[in-house]
Amino acid sequence: MTYGAIDAWWWPYLFILVAGWLATDFWRYLGVYLGGKVAEESEAMVLVRCIATALVAAVIASLVVYPGGALADTPLALRIGAMAAGFAAYMLVRRNVLLSIVVTEIVLIGGLAILQR
Amino acid sequence: MRHPDTADAGEAGQARHWFLRGVLAAVSIPALILATAFVGFAGLAREAGFSLAEILFMIAVVWALPAKVVLIGAVLAGNALPAVAFAVALSSIRLTPMVVALVPEMRGPRTRPWVLYALSHFVAVTSWVIALETIRGVPRDLRTTYYCGLGLSLVLFNMVVAAVTYLVAGSLPPAVAAGLLLLTPIYFLTSLWGSAREQAGKVAMVAGLALGPVAHMLVPGFDLLAAGFVGGVCAYLWHRFTRQAPA
Numbered sequence: 001m002t003y004g005a006i007d008a009w010w011w012p013y014l015f016i017l018v019a020g021w022l023a024t025d026f027w028r029y030l031g032v033y034l035g036g037k038v039a040e041e042s043e044a045m046v047l048v049r050c051i052a053t054a055l056v057a058a059v060i061a062s063l064v065v066y067p068g069g070a071l072a073d074t075p076l077a078l079r080i081g082a083m084a085a086g087f088a089a090y091m092l093v094r095r096n097v098l099l100s101i102v103v104t105e106i107v108l109i110g111g112l113a114i115l116q117r
Numbered sequence: 118m119r120h121p122d123t124a125d126a127g128e129a130g131q132a133r134h135w136f137l138r139g140v141l142a143a144v145s146i147p148a149l150i151l152a153t154a155f156v157g158f159a160g161l162a163r164e165a166g167f168s169l170a171e172i173l174f175m176i177a178v179v180w181a182l183p184a185k186v187v188l189i190g191a192v193l194a195g196n197a198l199p200a201v202a203f204a205v206a207l208s209s210i211r212l213t214p215m216v217v218a219l220v221p222e223m224r225g226p227r228t229r230p231w232v233l234y235a236l237s238h239f240v241a242v243t244s245w246v247i248a249l250e251t252i253r254g255v256p257r258d259l260r261t262t263y264y265c266g267l268g269l270s271l272v273l274f275n276m277v278v279a280a281v282t283y284l285v286a287g288s289l290p291p292a293v294a295a296g297l298l299l300l301t302p303i304y305f306l307t308s309l310w311g312s313a314r315e316q317a318g319k320v321a322m323v324a325g326l327a328l329g330p331v332a333h334m335l336v337p338g339f340d341l342l343a344a345g346f347v348g349g350v351c352a353y354l355w356h357r358f359t360r361q362a363p364a
Contacts, residue, residue: 001197004166012171019198020188021178023205024212028237031216032230046356048210050321051349053309055208056183057325058332058344059190060302060309065330068193069164070294083303090307097150097307104303105296112292 139266239268
């Protein structure tokens with residue numbers, strides 16, 4: 001029952017519908033249905049936000065530590081260094097997301113260019 | 118759209134005007150950052166083995182980027198459908214209070230429920246932030262029209278961004294292709310930190326970062342769920358503990 005399990009054209013779409021559409025729009029529709037009955041500030045929402053944040057953070061770390069494609073051919077230390085440099089730029093310069101992206105890319109691509117010499 | 122007998126040219130013109138104002142509201146710095154994130158997303162999805170049609174389908178039916186990245190991460194980790202769906206659902210519960218906050222702003226006296234259900238699909242961080250900042254300046258009975266213009270243009274524009282990325286990704290030099298795959302991690306690293314409302318969110322982020330690779334080795338197949346649960350609950354307990362400590 002994995003993404004590649006069934007060799008039919010419709011399987012990936014069914015997979016995306018169940019694991020993607022159903023798993024997201026259910027919560028949106030619930031929000032419309034509930035109207036004003038859920039407070040952003042409730043204790044339960046703090047727990048929900050914590051789990052969601054940890055989940056996405058786990059994905060981020062996995063993408064850096066166990067990457068695919070061209071990124072898999074780069075040294076782990078360089079990937080982590082590029083991420084750290086981007087995050088440092090973000091913290092130091094007015095929480096600028098675009099700048100952090102640029103710094104990360106420069107460190108990674110520049111680092112690869114130096115290593116290949 | 119409403120009462121055809123009273124809908125004169127002026128009213129239709131007003132609707133068109135506010136729809137276009139919604140489209141224009143999508144032209145902003147947050148939207149530019151989102152487009153960058155979709156460049157990274159398309160590269161990542163392509164690497165994970167998704168076809169262009171599947172990627173566009175995913176953007177249309179899921180829309181929220183964290184949900185899509187969790188979906189791809191879980192597929193890459195080889196998780197089965199129930200585990201993937203559960204992980205995506207866990208990452209998306211926060212959509213409910215976001216919709217709850219937006220609906221009273223968007224609803225007019227004559228708004229039909231199905232319109233709100235349909236428009237709620239466009240709720241994801243960027244459109245939600247832009248809408249909450251700007252929607253009060255829109256006449257109440259045209260707010261749904263405005264949000265439709267905003268949401269629809271963000272979705273369609275990012276579908277184009279993803280398609281272009283997908284098509285050029287194969288012909289990039291290796292170093293740039295590697296950089297493309299690092300876009301998603303750095304985008305979420307900074308945006309998660311920035312969107313954390315309480316200190317616990319930052320603790321959850323650090324815990325998730327540390328636990329992700331560990332869970333990958335210890336519990337393959339359930340790694341994201343395990344890391345999310347354990348990291349999230351630890352951060353929440355930390356939140357409870359530190360808040361009660363001074364008392």
